[in-house]
Amino acid sequence: MLGTKKVGSVMIVGGGVTGMQAALDLADSGYYVYLVEKSGAIGGAMAQLDKTFPTNDCSM
Amino acid sequence: MTLSEVVGVDGIAGDFNVTVKESPRYVDVDKCIACGACTEKCPKKVDSEYDAATGKRKAIYVKYAQAVPLKYQIDPNSCIRLKKPGACGFCETVCDAGAINFNDTEKMHQINVGAIVLAPGFEAYDPTEAGVWGFGTNPNVITALQLERYLSASGPTEGHLIRPSDGKPARKVAFLQCVGSRDENLCGNGYCSSVCCMYAIKEAVIAKDHVPGLQTTIFYMDMRTHGKEFDLYLERAKNDSGVRFVRCRVNGVETDGVGGDCRLSYVNEDGRQLEEFYDLVVLSVGLQTPKHVLELAKTADIKLTAANFAATSDFAPVQTSREGIFTCGAIAGPKDIPQSVVEGSAAAAAVSDLLAPARHELTSEPSFPTEKDITGEEPRIGVFVCHCGSNIAGVVDVKSVEDYAATLPDVVYVERNLFSCSQDTQDMITKRIQEQNLNRIVIAACTPRTHEPLFRETLKAAGLNEYLVEMANIRNHDSWVHVQDPKGATAKAKDLVRMAVAKVTYGDSLRPISVPITQKCLVIGGGVAGMTSALNLAEQGFEVDLVEQTDTLGGNALHLKHTWSGEHVPTQVAKLVDKVMRNEKILLHKEARVSAVEGFVGNFRSTVTTKDGKTKVVEHGAGIIATGGEPFTPTEYNYDSITRVVTSVQFDKLFELKEQHVKSARRFVFIQCVGSREGDNMYCSKVCCTHSVQSAIALKKENPERNVYILYRDMRTYGQRESLYKQARKLGVVFINYELHGKPKVSEAGNMVAVEVWDHVLHRPLKIECDLVILATAVRPKVDASDLGKLYKVPVDGHGFFQEAHAKLRPVDFSTDGMFVAGLAHYPKPIEESVAQALAASSRAATLLSKTSVSLDAIKATVDENYCDGCALCVDVCPYHAISLVDRPEGNGKIIRVNKAQCKGCGLCQGTCPKRGVFVAGFTMQQISAQVQAALAV
Numbered sequence: 001m002l003g004t005k006k007v008g009s010v011m012i013v014g015g016g017v018t019g020m021q022a023a024l025d026l027a028d029s030g031y032y033v034y035l036v037e038k039s040g041a042i043g044g045a046m047a048q049l050d051k052t053f054p055t056n057d058c059s060m
Numbered sequence: 061m062t063l064s065e066v067v068g069v070d071g072i073a074g075d076f077n078v079t080v081k082e083s084p085r086y087v088d089v090d091k092c093i094a095c096g097a098c099t100e101k102c103p104k105k106v107d108s109e110y111d112a113a114t115g116k117r118k119a120i121y122v123k124y125a126q127a128v129p130l131k132y133q134i135d136p137n138s139c140i141r142l143k144k145p146g147a148c149g150f151c152e153t154v155c156d157a158g159a160i161n162f163n164d165t166e167k168m169h170q171i172n173v174g175a176i177v178l179a180p181g182f183e184a185y186d187p188t189e190a191g192v193w194g195f196g197t198n199p200n201v202i203t204a205l206q207l208e209r210y211l212s213a214s215g216p217t218e219g220h221l222i223r224p225s226d227g228k229p230a231r232k233v234a235f236l237q238c239v240g241s242r243d244e245n246l247c248g249n250g251y252c253s254s255v256c257c258m259y260a261i262k263e264a265v266i267a268k269d270h271v272p273g274l275q276t277t278i279f280y281m282d283m284r285t286h287g288k289e290f291d292l293y294l295e296r297a298k299n300d301s302g303v304r305f306v307r308c309r310v311n312g313v314e315t316d317g318v319g320g321d322c323r324l325s326y327v328n329e330d331g332r333q334l335e336e337f338y339d340l341v342v343l344s345v346g347l348q349t350p351k352h353v354l355e356l357a358k359t360a361d362i363k364l365t366a367a368n369f370a371a372t373s374d375f376a377p378v379q380t381s382r383e384g385i386f387t388c389g390a391i392a393g394p395k396d397i398p399q400s401v402v403e404g405s406a407a408a409a410a411v412s413d414l415l416a417p418a419r420h421e422l423t424s425e426p427s428f429p430t431e432k433d434i435t436g437e438e439p440r441i442g443v444f445v446c447h448c449g450s451n452i453a454g455v456v457d458v459k460s461v462e463d464y465a466a467t468l469p470d471v472v473y474v475e476r477n478l479f480s481c482s483q484d485t486q487d488m489i490t491k492r493i494q495e496q497n498l499n500r501i502v503i504a505a506c507t508p509r510t511h512e513p514l515f516r517e518t519l520k521a522a523g524l525n526e527y528l529v530e531m532a533n534i535r536n537h538d539s540w541v542h543v544q545d546p547k548g549a550t551a552k553a554k555d556l557v558r559m560a561v562a563k564v565t566y567g568d569s570l571r572p573i574s575v576p577i578t579q580k581c582l583v584i585g586g587g588v589a590g591m592t593s594a595l596n597l598a599e600q601g602f603e604v605d606l607v608e609q610t611d612t613l614g615g616n617a618l619h620l621k622h623t624w625s626g627e628h629v630p631t632q633v634a635k636l637v638d639k640v641m642r643n644e645k646i647l648l649h650k651e652a653r654v655s656a657v658e659g660f661v662g663n664f665r666s667t668v669t670t671k672d673g674k675t676k677v678v679e680h681g682a683g684i685i686a687t688g689g690e691p692f693t694p695t696e697y698n699y700d701s702i703t704r705v706v707t708s709v710q711f712d713k714l715f716e717l718k719e720q721h722v723k724s725a726r727r728f729v730f731i732q733c734v735g736s737r738e739g740d741n742m743y744c745s746k747v748c749c750t751h752s753v754q755s756a757i758a759l760k761k762e763n764p765e766r767n768v769y770i771l772y773r774d775m776r777t778y779g780q781r782e783s784l785y786k787q788a789r790k791l792g793v794v795f796i797n798y799e800l801h802g803k804p805k806v807s808e809a810g811n812m813v814a815v816e817v818w819d820h821v822l823h824r825p826l827k828i829e830c831d832l833v834i835l836a837t838a839v840r841p842k843v844d845a846s847d848l849g850k851l852y853k854v855p856v857d858g859h860g861f862f863q864e865a866h867a868k869l870r871p872v873d874f875s876t877d878g879m880f881v882a883g884l885a886h887y888p889k890p891i892e893e894s895v896a897q898a899l900a901a902s903s904r905a906a907t908l909l910s911k912t913s914v915s916l917d918a919i920k921a922t923v924d925e926n927y928c929d930g931c932a933l934c935v936d937v938c939p940y941h942a943i944s945l946v947d948r949p950e951g952n953g954k955i956i957r958v959n960k961a962q963c964k965g966c967g968l969c970q971g972t973c974p975k976r977g978v979f980v981a982g983f984t985m986q987q988i989s990a991q992v993q994a995a996l997a998v
Contacts, residue, residue, distance in 0.1 A: 005075040006074040006075070006174050006414070007074065007075050007076075007172055007173055007418060007422075008174060008418030008419060008420070008421035008422040009172070009422050010173055010176070010177060010411050010415070011066070011076075011078055011173045011175075011176045011177070012177045012179055013178050013180055013356065014178065015179075016181045016400070017389070017869075018181075018389030018390075018401060018404040018407075019177070019179030019388070019389070019404065021401045021404025021405055021408075022177050022388055022405065022407045022408045022411075025404070025408035025409075026408045026412070027423075029408070029412055029419065029903070030420040031412070031418075031422070031423065032422035034061060034171055034173065035061065036061045036064045036080055037062045037063075037064065038063070038064065038065055039062065039063070039109075040085065040123050040127070040131075040133040041062060041129060041131075042127075042128050043127065043128065045181060045182070046397060047124060048110060048112065048205065048209065049208050050208050050209075050211045050213075050215070050219075051211075052262070052397065053259075053261070053262040
């Protein structure tokens with residue numbers, strides 16, 4: 001069901017890489033974003049990783 | 061909103077009311093400046109979640125060193141004071157900022173939003189309960205996430221790989237794959253977690269880098285390295301790093317003796333029972349949906365799959381069963397970082413499609429007072445020296461730095477702050493700038509990397525140009541690294557302040573550059589990816605030019621019948637084509653290609669040439685390359701000479717048409733990896749394993765009496781596709797593994813085809829006489845991809861697929877601003893991944909197109925016409941192709957021109973120029989020279 005009212009804000013639930021990417025894109029294209037994170041800081045699982053392949057870049 | 065959870069979702073798409081529960085942090089985030097004094101004093105230690113229990117944290121803690129927000133929190137489950145009022149409370153005593161609040165309470169928020177994106181992620185499978193691996197009883201059995209922490213410089217051992225049982229260096233490490241994946245008996249997770257093969261290889265390679273001579277062995281069933289560049293990484297791990305790979309499933313780990321050695325017994329491919337000992341066993345744990353996410357799914361009222369992942373369609377991979385609620389990341393199936401990032405952007409595109417009418421309604425641009433003109437004014441410099449709690453003041457004699465700064469030329473005001481970055485100090489600095497009529501500012505504190513934007517805003521708020529501030533990093537470069545030498549550190553702080561003052565004296569007001577944007581997009585390629593991108597952007601309200609090389613929309617999907625989850629491809633493609641054709645905002649150019657390109661981000665001009673030679677110039681702000689791939693035509697297995705040897709796409713057509721010699725056939729052999737994963741084509745085509753398994757299932761279902769064989773190297777039915785592999789085995793499809801050095805041989809045998817292959821289970825050659833051989837052929841890049849790439853200055857990789865800007869974090873962006881990539885043009889992938897990538901490309905393009913102009917940093921290369929003699933040395937060194945050589949307007953020789961939109965202000969041109977003909981604003985020769993002289997002056 002789709003209402004006629006459209007609110008120009010979005011809630012993202014989860015502040016890992018995917019949630020942050022969604023939040024950034026939406027904020028950058030003109031929407032007000034609420035980023036809701038369960039823990040005390042955003043970053044998610046990727047922040048726990050040491051390095052990432054294929055370049056062995058630091059995950060931070 | 062941190063420490064927050066969604067507990068209620070009411071309303072409908074476009075207008076939801078969400079209830080969010082915010083748990084108390086017990087630390088006031090406006091006051092906490094993350095000095096760390098509280099953690100130092102806190103007496104309570106518990107396992108750190110961040111370190112996956114390999115290390116400890118205190119009851120008051122920050123999640124990790126680089127956490128955002130960098131604010132402390134108290135864990136109510138371990139805090140002594142919160143459990144027993146009146147006890148402990150050390151943190152409150154030492155907190156100079158007065159940020160501790162033991163009376164903090166839970167808060168409920170009602171939030172009105174138009175759409176919701178669920179991105180709650182996954183949890184790693186906990187191998188404790190299964191028991192068989194010795195996890196939890198033998199300390200030398202750890203999970204891959206724990207190894208990740210041991211290997212990290214910020215981890216518990218600062219990157220030293222040790223045996224947890226005795227702290228001795230590890231010499232021999234085994235990785236066990238599929239722990240908590242592809243296993244319904246022990247863990248109930250029948251699916252493949254998709255990411256573990258690759259992360260195990262990475263960890264093995266990095267562990268070997270950390271410990272020279274380390275032996276690493278990976279025990280696996282199938283190596284599923286199906287992503288871009290993954291097979292190359294696998295080959296390097298095998299051949300260059302010397303990681304050992306053993307194909308077998310190890311079912312248990314036993315502790316040998318008191319030392320904690322790990323004994324593995326397994327049956328190798330020759331059928332021999334072997335026993336090996338290891339210092340450390342790493343369990344490659346799978347991904348699963350945590351309990352709290354199942355509750356969230358219930359709250360949001362969305363449907364889940366049998367494996368407890370969010371149910372989505374292959375043609376709408378981020379749309380849940382409830383309109384207005386979208387997903388991205390591992391909630392909709394296990395996936396790696398690039399695919400998660402892609403889906404993040406894809407979800408944004410899907411939201412934008414829904415909410416486009418309300419775009420910009422709730423956002424506002426911050427407003428600042430009119431900027432003061434300082435032209436002709438004598439410098440009046442203000443210096444603010446930060447204590448950073450005890451971070452700086454604990455080492456550096458800040459009072460003496462303050463007194464010293466006051467003696468420097470043009471410095472008219474000096475002040476010390478406990479925390480220069482805190483909100484009240486910001487307000488105070490603004491006030492001082494106005495009161496004291498300051499026109500240059502030096503902040504002696506921390507790093508400009510994190511704090512310069514903040515201080516620039518402070519200057520703007522005071523009506524001063526934001527570029528008139530300079531930071532002296534007396535923390536990271538000084539107090540932190542010279543903690544043992546306070547006297548030396550104080551002297552160095554003075555040097556740094558003197559240098560900053562010297563540089564800012566010659567600072568100028570700089571204006572950010574504004575570049576107008578043509579709010580239109582050009583999409584090249586009319587396949588599923590291109591059409592999806594075009595349609596999404598059009599529905600967001602942007603005009604789109606869609607260029608298709610042939611006379612038909614649909615691309616490679618026109619040859620496909622079903623997605624892996626069974627959706628009918630022709631129906632969905634027809635719908636997509638219909639929507640594209642009907643959309644008034646999409647202008648379709650059929651039988652056309654891009655022949656020339658000019659311009660840059662926001663202002664491209666592409667020439668589109670049709671088959672009959674007509675040209676049209678399209679102006680566009682952004683561009684998406686979705687030109688697809690091509691099926692490989694086999695050159696082996698006698699494909700040319702035996703008519704009963706066909707490709708999988710040819711087989712699909714014969715099967716659908718119920719061709720007599722297929723319908724009556726009894727024996728079928730599928731050969732995998734034809735044209736993939738060998739020689740110059742060391743990449744996996746990603747879709748062929750699933751395709752063959754699906755065809756095999758269809759054959760068996762039609763007639764269970766048939767014999768169907770699949771000859772494979774590694775079965776790569778990743779993610780939830782694993783259920784198809786399982787179903788095929790159940791139906792009696794025979795899977796035979798072959799190695800690259802023992803490829804099957806195909807020959808004609810009368811009316812039949814003979815296939816010879818070495819059977820690893822029976823340990824003898826096998827000859828199968830069959831009616832039909834089906835070759836699972838590779839996906840190749842378009843032969844003309846690099847030509848198109850050159851026009852837009854975007855690169856292709858070694859295999860000929862387009863190369864994204866960053867493999868992990870910018871998977872659809874090109875390094876050329878304003879250009880994006882989607883679909884097979886980037887790498888072979890199934891439909892749902894193409895669609896997600898196409899939506900992601902639209903989202904990235906929309907971040908540009910939703911603005912009328914883009915504001916660029918003022919730190920840009922600037923030509924000095926008096927000195928530039930057009931030698932063009934700088935043209936070659938510029939990594940961004942921002943400099944071009946042009947005729948001087950007066951007609952006397954050449955001069956360089958900088959495209960400010962492309963310039964990143966790196967300064968290579970300035971360093972190369974022998975004649976001071978080009979400089980970077982904010983880093984003029986005068987500024988740098990003053991700074992260097994100040995450094996040398998004592």
